[in-house]
Amino acid sequence: MYSPTSSINDIQQHQQQRSPTSNAAVPRRRLSSAQKNRHDTHHQSVISMSSVSSKGSSNYTRYPSGMTNLTAFSSETSPSLCLSPSSSTPATTVSYSSPYSKDNRLSEDQFDIINSLEYDDVDDALIDHELIHRNREALVQQLYNSETAYLESLHLVTNVFLQPLRKDAKSSSFAFLGMKKMVCTERETRWLFGNFDEIFQTHRDILSHLERRLRIWGPTQIISDVFNAWFPMLHVYQAYLDNYDVAVTTYERLTRYQPFKKFIDSAHKDPSLKGATLLSLLQIPAGCINRYAQLIGKLADVTTPMHPDYMGLQTCKQRIMALATEIKLKVDDADNVDQVLMIHQALVGAPFGVKAQRRLVLQGQLSRVVVNSRSTGEERTYFLFSDLLAFVRPKQDGKRTILQYKGHITLERARVRGLTTDEAGGQEHCIEIVSSFQGVDTLNTTYMGAPTTHVLCCNSKEEQEEWLKQLDLVITLLDRATARAKNMAANRRMQQNRSMASETSLRRFGGGSRASSHSSGGSTNGSSSTTSRPGPSSPSPRR
DSSP states (O other), rough: OOOTTHHHHHHHHHHHSSSSSSSOOOOOOOOHHHHHHHHHHHHHHHHHHHHHHHHHHHTTTTTTTSSOOGGGOOOSSSOOOOTTTTOOOOOSSSSSOSSSSSGGOOOHHHHHHHOOOOOTTHHHHHHHHHHHHHHHHHHHHHHHHHHHHHHHHHIIIIIIIIHHHHHHHOOBBOTTTTTOOOSSOHHHHHHHHHHHHHHHHHHHHHHHHHHHHHHTOTTTTOOHHHHHHGGGGGGHHHHHHTTTHHHHHHHHHTTHHHHHHHHHHTTTOGGGGGTTOHHHHHHGGGHHHHHHHHHHHOOOOHHHHTSSTTTHHHHHHHHHHHHHTTTHHHHHHHHHHHHHHHHHEEEESSSSSTTTTEEEEEEEEEEEEEETEEEEEEEEEEEEEESSSEEEEEETTTTTTEEEEEEEOOOTTEEEEETTTTTTTOOEEEEEEEEEOOOBBBBBBBOOOOOOOEEEOOSSHHHHHHHHHHHHHHHHHHHHHHHHHHHHHHHHHHHHHHHHHHHHHHHHHOOOOOHHHHHHHHHHHHHOOOOOOOTTTSSOOOO
16 A cells, blocks of 8 residues: 555656556546546645645554554545555545454544543542552551561560469479579569460450451451450550559569579570560550551541441541540550669669659759859759659760769758859859758658758759759659658558557456356355356446
């Protein structure tokens, strides 16, 4: 097939070359006026079509069948000339050359439909529905993966630490000289792990419920009923968080006991732990509720109102958020306990240990002021705990930062106030702390030392006000706790005195009754007199 862009002269030359009598002169038939007009019309059509094709061919998009832009099919005013390769004469009809057969030619109406079709015309609602389903599926899968990893951590605590410690506590191999010492007692095991068994069993059930639902998962599958079955079981974390400070302080105390330390060091070499420690594994459950709140909340947010599980997930979101809010204070307190333990583990040379009731209130960089010399000492790091104020000097020991102990101030019955610039020897933003008598016996009120005064310089007015506020709050709470302890001690002494007085009176009354009964019985048996003596229930009147 020849290109429609060929001119009439090229076509005639080609026909002459294909003629078997190319050397002979071929007489040309004279055209009538009507035929001549038709010939001119064909000539102009070919020229006009040629110009359009050559001009737009570089801009048309190529399609798989060799076609250019589909809009070229709809041209009614630009026909093309079709010549047969096997014919030596021009074709007498004008038609469009197409790679399709005549039987498969498209109608003009179909051309119009194709012309109006844009490749961006897709079902947006269907795509949105698919994206929502994928987001929901991804969140549920994330929940399943996190639950599997969490249960694995609980399984490690049970197998590597809890069960061996219980087995050791029940064994009789410890005892006396030359025998193996107990790693920890059963009571210390309860303090250390709390209700860990309940949590482990709870999450085994949770993962089982989740696996059964994922086996039938689909775009319209609901899962809120599974979540609702979980919520009553999650209250086991209330007891775990209540015991958390006891667990951490028990762990810290036991690590100073050589048999327990030897057991822990050996257990930490277990390859299944992958570098985790018992303390780090005991800290994981404190964040479980927040993990559920985030994932269930996201799942409820990406679920559309048209989904059958929309209302159920909204209810689940409210319930898990309420539970997270309910235990937030306990989770924050557990985080504070972890901070206190980290500080104590970094302390070097401190004369005090970890207490379950101790909390971190405030920390910062302060300088001690020597009022008489009008100078400030080296800046130290101060830690305000709920019972004392400790100051340390950080020091780098290889890759580890240690806190060199420099001193502490007992805040029980202390006094604190802000100082003016003149009172502080020219220093601004200073605080005066007058500590209580050192070595005070609160029961016998025996004073074994004198109070001391500490002047601390802050970096700004705002920092001074914050330290004054927190110090005053800590001292007030300590004074209240001391007063309550004194009242409780006084009540115990009073109850003990009453109990002792009651026992004394009972002994006296019981002894006199037994003596009177014995005397009455002896007189009756040893004499024939029928005169009766007053018994214990009817004492004789005094004369």
